[in-house]
Every structure is written in structure tokens, then in C-alpha cells.
Amino acid sequence: MVKYLKIFEIAYLVIAIISIFEVIREYINVQEINYLFLMFGVVSIGMFFFRRYMRKRIEKQRQSEQNTKQ
Template identity: 45%
Template sequence: MVKILKYTEYLYLVVAVASIYKIITLWAAAPKETYIFIFFAVVSLAMFFFRRKYRKRFEERARKKDN
């Protein structure tokens, strides 16, 4: 189950990178349309760090339970 949590972390990074790419490509043409992608990038990065923190906490708890 911990492996699944690790993969979902990186899915958030993929969404953030895709959003940042879209921001860069759209900025000159239509800056107002980039705000939604800025939101997605910020939320995705926040979720990445949030999920990472809790996955590590979950692993630590599982390690202590096994010992």
C-alpha cells in the first residue's frame, strides 16, 4: 500500500509540471487563461508535499509497529 502512496505523490508532480508548461506556453498569448493553471500548479505542489509528509509518517508508524 505504501507503494501506491508513493506513486500518487509523483502524479501530483506530473500535474504541476504540465500546468507550469501550459502557463509558459499561454502567458504571452492569453494571460487571463493561465490563472487556472497557476492554481493547479500551486495546489499540486502543495498536495505533493502534504502527501509526502504523511506517507513518511505512515511508514514510520508501520516500522515502529513491526518492532
């Protein structure tokens, strides 16, 4: 299960990178900021850190449960 959480973390980073790249590309070409893609980028970065925090918390909790069983 932790493997899937890591995959989703990477997916959020990829979405953020693509969104921010698209904002920069459009700003260079049209001289306007695409706020929708900017919002996707910011939210994706936030979700990456939130998912990362939750995954590490789950790993720590599982590890402490395994240590108490032994």
C-alpha cells in the first residue's frame, strides 16, 4: 500500500511541473498568466507535501506497531 502512496506523490509532482511549465510557456507566448494552470500547480505541490506527510506518518505508525508486537 505504501508503494501506491509513493506513486501518487510522484504523480502530483508531475502534474505540478507540467502545470507550471504551461504557465511559463503561455506567459512567454501570450504575455498573460493562465491562472487555472497556476492554481493546479500550487494545489498539486500542496497535495504532494500533504500526501508525503501522511505516508511517512503511516509508515511510522506501522513500524511502531511491528516493534510492539515483537
